[in-house]
Amino acid sequence: MGHAVTRSKPKTSPRWHRRKQARPAEIVAAALELFVERGFAATKLADVARRAGVTKGTLYLYFESKEALFKAVVRETIVPVIAQGEALARSFTGSARELVERLVREYWRLVGETALAGIPKLMMAEAATFPELTRFYYDEVVTRGHRLMAGVIERGMKNGEFRPVDVTIAAKLAMSPLMHAVVARRAFASCMPEGFNVQKYLDTHIDLYLHGIAKP
Amino acid sequence: MGHAVTRSKPKTSPRWHRRKQARPAEIVAAALELFVERGFAATKLADVARRAGVTKGTLYLYFESKEALFKAVVRETIVPVIAQGEALARSFTGSARELVERLVREYWRLVGETALAGIPKLMMAEAATFPELTRFYYDEVVTRGHRLMAGVIERGMKNGEFRPVDVTIAAKLAMSPLMHAVVARRAFASCMPEGFNVQKYLDTHIDLYLHGIAKP
Amino acid sequence: MGHAVTRSKPKTSPRWHRRKQARPAEIVAAALELFVERGFAATKLADVARRAGVTKGTLYLYFESKEALFKAVVRETIVPVIAQGEALARSFTGSARELVERLVREYWRLVGETALAGIPKLMMAEAATFPELTRFYYDEVVTRGHRLMAGVIERGMKNGEFRPVDVTIAAKLAMSPLMHAVVARRAFASCMPEGFNVQKYLDTHIDLYLHGIAKP
Amino acid sequence: MGHAVTRSKPKTSPRWHRRKQARPAEIVAAALELFVERGFAATKLADVARRAGVTKGTLYLYFESKEALFKAVVRETIVPVIAQGEALARSFTGSARELVERLVREYWRLVGETALAGIPKLMMAEAATFPELTRFYYDEVVTRGHRLMAGVIERGMKNGEFRPVDVTIAAKLAMSPLMHAVVARRAFASCMPEGFNVQKYLDTHIDLYLHGIAKP
DNA sequence: TATGAATGAGGATTCATTCAT
DNA sequence: TATGAATGAATCCTCATTCAT
Numbered sequence: 001m002g003h004a005v006t007r008s009k010p011k012t013s014p015r016w017h018r019r020k021q022a023r024p025a026e027i028v029a030a031a032l033e034l035f036v037e038r039g040f041a042a043t044k045l046a047d048v049a050r051r052a053g054v055t056k057g058t059l060y061l062y063f064e065s066k067e068a069l070f071k072a073v074v075r076e077t078i079v080p081v082i083a084q085g086e087a088l089a090r091s092f093t094g095s096a097r098e099l100v101e102r103l104v105r106e107y108w109r110l111v112g113e114t115a116l117a118g119i120p121k122l123m124m125a126e127a128a129t130f131p132e133l134t135r136f137y138y139d140e141v142v143t144r145g146h147r148l149m150a151g152v153i154e155r156g157m158k159n160g161e162f163r164p165v166d167v168t169i170a171a172k173l174a175m176s177p178l179m180h181a182v183v184a185r186r187a188f189a190s191c192m193p194e195g196f197n198v199q200k201y202l203d204t205h206i207d208l209y210l211h212g213i214a215k216p
Numbered sequence: 217m218g219h220a221v222t223r224s225k226p227k228t229s230p231r232w233h234r235r236k237q238a239r240p241a242e243i244v245a246a247a248l249e250l251f252v253e254r255g256f257a258a259t260k261l262a263d264v265a266r267r268a269g270v271t272k273g274t275l276y277l278y279f280e281s282k283e284a285l286f287k288a289v290v291r292e293t294i295v296p297v298i299a300q301g302e303a304l305a306r307s308f309t310g311s312a313r314e315l316v317e318r319l320v321r322e323y324w325r326l327v328g329e330t331a332l333a334g335i336p337k338l339m340m341a342e343a344a345t346f347p348e349l350t351r352f353y354y355d356e357v358v359t360r361g362h363r364l365m366a367g368v369i370e371r372g373m374k375n376g377e378f379r380p381v382d383v384t385i386a387a388k389l390a391m392s393p394l395m396h397a398v399v400a401r402r403a404f405a406s407c408m409p410e411g412f413n414v415q416k417y418l419d420t421h422i423d424l425y426l427h428g429i430a431k432p
Numbered sequence: 433m434g435h436a437v438t439r440s441k442p443k444t445s446p447r448w449h450r451r452k453q454a455r456p457a458e459i460v461a462a463a464l465e466l467f468v469e470r471g472f473a474a475t476k477l478a479d480v481a482r483r484a485g486v487t488k489g490t491l492y493l494y495f496e497s498k499e500a501l502f503k504a505v506v507r508e509t510i511v512p513v514i515a516q517g518e519a520l521a522r523s524f525t526g527s528a529r530e531l532v533e534r535l536v537r538e539y540w541r542l543v544g545e546t547a548l549a550g551i552p553k554l555m556m557a558e559a560a561t562f563p564e565l566t567r568f569y570y571d572e573v574v575t576r577g578h579r580l581m582a583g584v585i586e587r588g589m590k591n592g593e594f595r596p597v598d599v600t601i602a603a604k605l606a607m608s609p610l611m612h613a614v615v616a617r618r619a620f621a622s623c624m625p626e627g628f629n630v631q632k633y634l635d636t637h638i639d640l641y642l643h644g645i646a647k648p
Numbered sequence: 649m650g651h652a653v654t655r656s657k658p659k660t661s662p663r664w665h666r667r668k669q670a671r672p673a674e675i676v677a678a679a680l681e682l683f684v685e686r687g688f689a690a691t692k693l694a695d696v697a698r699r700a701g702v703t704k705g706t707l708y709l710y711f712e713s714k715e716a717l718f719k720a721v722v723r724e725t726i727v728p729v730i731a732q733g734e735a736l737a738r739s740f741t742g743s744a745r746e747l748v749e750r751l752v753r754e755y756w757r758l759v760g761e762t763a764l765a766g767i768p769k770l771m772m773a774e775a776a777t778f779p780e781l782t783r784f785y786y787d788e789v790v791t792r793g794h795r796l797m798a799g800v801i802e803r804g805m806k807n808g809e810f811r812p813v814d815v816t817i818a819a820k821l822a823m824s825p826l827m828h829a830v831v832a833r834r835a836f837a838s839c840m841p842e843g844f845n846v847q848k849y850l851d852t853h854i855d856l857y858l859h860g861i862a863k864p
Numbered sequence: 865t866a867t868g869a870a871t872g873a874g875g876a877t878t879c880a881t882t883c884a885t
Numbered sequence: 886t887a888t889g890a891a892t893g894a895a896t897c898c899t900c901a902t903t904c905a906t
Contacts, residue, residue, distance in 0.1 A: 039256070041256075044900065046900075057867055058865080058866055058867075061866075124399050124403045125341035126255065134403070138407035138408075165420060176393040177392040179400070180392040180393075180395045184395070186343075187339065187344075188350065191350060192354075201389075204389060211429075212423070212425060262875080262876095271891070471774065472690075474689040476879065489887065492882080556769065557773035558773075560686060598848060598852055609824040609828075612825075612828040615831065616772065618775075619773075619776075620786050632814060637821055640818070644859040645856055645859075671870095692896065692897090693898085704898080705899080
């Protein structure tokens with residue numbers, strides 16, 4: 001996504017002429033918002049088009065169908081995040097507890113607070129409609145995410161920071177309050193007391209979790 | 217429904233029966249299943265009717281519209297559960313840690329493993345479409361649930377079982393792995409390894425959580 | 433409807449037991465009002481039933497279908513009026529001009545100002561849907577009415593009161609302002625200035641018409 | 649529509665054409681015919697579409713709903729006629745009696761004998777269903793029409809052609825035989841003797857009316 | 865590449881009619 | 886006779902998709 005990509009289109013025509021390349025991304029962004037807000041079935045392509053600043057017909061230049069657009073939304077927006085997490089874990093040199101904390105906070109920074117937060121909600125809601133995509137998401141996102149966290153926990157168990165627990169499950173439990181928050185925050189945005197403090201929620205989760213798993 | 221009753225009717229099997237009493241509940245049950253499976257917009261009333269063993273027209277004898285049916289599904293199925301939890305907490309005489317464990321397990325028994333598990337998923341997915349219903353659900357279910365758990369935690373803090381934490385947030389954190397599980401299990405049912413052991417997931421959550429919050 | 437009805441319970445049951453006989457008439461009356469108000473297609477049998485104080489099922493004890501009910505409404509309410517007019521003309525001994533005036537005023541008294549006024553409007557609106565009924569109405573009401581009036585005009589021409597005109601057409605012209613008023617008054621009831629004076633409309637019509645046809 | 653234009657296009661006959669300009673008028677024309685024939689409620693949009701040579705969906709590109717289409721039919725077709733009548737009256741230089749005759753005959757030529765004749769019938773039949781439209785029609789058509797005729801009669805009274813009468817009512821009476829004819833002719837088309845002579849009906853009306861109102 | 869008019873299958877809703885009670 | 890629950894055909898309206906321009 002960085003400069004390399006931009007460069008890959010040498011041409012004389014300068015970078016301002018990105019319109020053509022930008023279109024699909026603009027459409028995907030618009031679709032993401034609307035799918036998340038209303039669900040797949042209730043989202044009208046006319047609205048997606050309007051929000052993307054094009055007309056309905058144009059959508060079909062880039063995506064074969066509404067389903068194809070939905071799949072693109074999921075595939076193109078979420079996968080990069082996981083890779084980032086994995087890289088972080090690989091390069092990290094501190095303790096396991098520090099890495100758990102770091103991963104939790106990074107997830108929130110990169111997903112919880114961005115438009116990406118809608119993807120998990122979307123997948124939960126529409127999984128039954130898109131079995132193949134669900135499988136993809138489960139394998140490429142859920143499982144990879146859990147594996148990443150499981151590795152960290154295993155590291156902590158081996159080096160004596162953590163007491164023995166079921167690693168797989170402990171990994172899920174490290175993430176599930178985040179997953180729930182990501183979904184619930186959107187759903188209940190208008191109902192929650194304004195003062196709700198996500199930061200404190202993360203802090204407390206990390207605190208309880210690390211206390212819970214720490215070797216006595 | 218007993219055999220005696222069944223027998224009492226000669227078996228000419230008419231085109232339909234008067235079922236004024238039973239109908240609404242059957243329809244709500246059928247609708248719950250389908251709404252959860254497919255989402256609100258993608259659910260066809262024809263399918264709801266078929267599953268309830270009636271015809272489309274009959275739905276409109278009991279529910280004004282698809283929306284009204286949806287609201288009935290949520291309102292009528294979920295509220296009773298909360299009351300049960302509250303009663304349990306009131307009558308419980310053991311320690312706070314025991315009550316936390318008990319509430320977690322009861323929630324799973326009464327919601328997680330029954331058709332009710334679909335409701336939270338449904339509300340998350342359709343919240344934006346039904347603001348008024350969402351408010352109701354948030355007040356009557358989410359908030360009441362949190363308040364219930366918060367009371368228990370406060371009790372534990374006061375009597376020295378638990379260390380000082382933000383009570384409200386700790387209450388949410390006691391439930392969020394359950395909320396996430398309830399949603400994710402349905403969504404990823406077909407993807408999860410068969411061996412996934414919910415019981416162990418609950419055990420581990422309780423173990424980690426109570427260790428985490430316990431006074432050292 | 434008073435005490436007599438209440439009394440009707442003891443089973444000597446004399447003529448008070450008109451309930452059975454009254455039902456169809458009550459239904460026809462209710463149907464007349466609603467058909468006139470809303471038109472045939474837009475009238476719901478449920479509303480007819482409610483206004484008649486019975487249930488939908490009951491309608492079918494007396495009328496085979498909505499169409500049959502509509503036909504009954506027209507046939508049963510309108511024919512008697514014509515007969516009355518014919519009787520009046522036969523027994524009348526005054527001048528032709530007096531009889532024209534008398535018939536015009538009687539029509540208004542018996543039709544224009546009663547629920548019957550709806551029938552012409554109804555027939556105009558629904559004629560295309562009920563060809564057979566329309567034929568009946570045309571023959572038994574329109575034509576008979578015109579023939580009646582034509583006879584009077586002919587009488588007046590023969591005895592020198594009126595100048596020579598096309599008798600059939602002159603008969604229609606004696607009635608058409610009434611026919612129009614009957615229809616328009618209902619349609620534009622809510623729009624017309626309150627002060628609109630039907631009596632003066634009739635007076636002026638009679639005045640102009642008789643002046644117009646009078647021998648100079 | 650000329651042959652030259654038809655020729656100018658090679659004959660591949662596509663599934664459809666862009667006809668943005670022509671469509672609405674064609675649809676309104678088709679709707680007028682059917683609404684008049686069957687009434688509002690009994691007219692199916694599918695039939696309107698078929699008669700207009702489009703599909704159902706297309707209707708909704710131009711009209712928000714069946715009601716909106718109905719309103720357009722009335723508003724767009726009838727108002728121009730009134731304006732024409734008013735222009736005629738303004739520019740007319742002959743006597744009042746000549747103008748009365750002229751207006752009567754023009755109304756018949758422009759409305760009575762064209763598709764527009766259906767509008768009055770339609771309004772009478774559906775007035776109760778469309779109060780707002782009825783008000784519009786009453787103000788913009790009925791009242792304007794009466795005012796136009798009232799002006800002429802007043803002119804005749806002032807210049808001594810006509811004897812003193814209630815001007816407003818006399819104006820209505822000049823038109824009501826036309827209004828009735830317009831409605832009745834459609835309703836009873838199939839019942840009337842073929843020989844029925846509208847021309848003679850108009851002649852006789854004008855004759856009687858002008859005799860009736862003339863100063864002796 | 866981009867448009868947007870046109871399509872038509874699909875679904876929510878209504879209501880005349882039936883029939884067990 | 887009277888009821889009213891149940892039916893299902895009929896119809897309005899929506900919206901994903903196509904295609905001439």
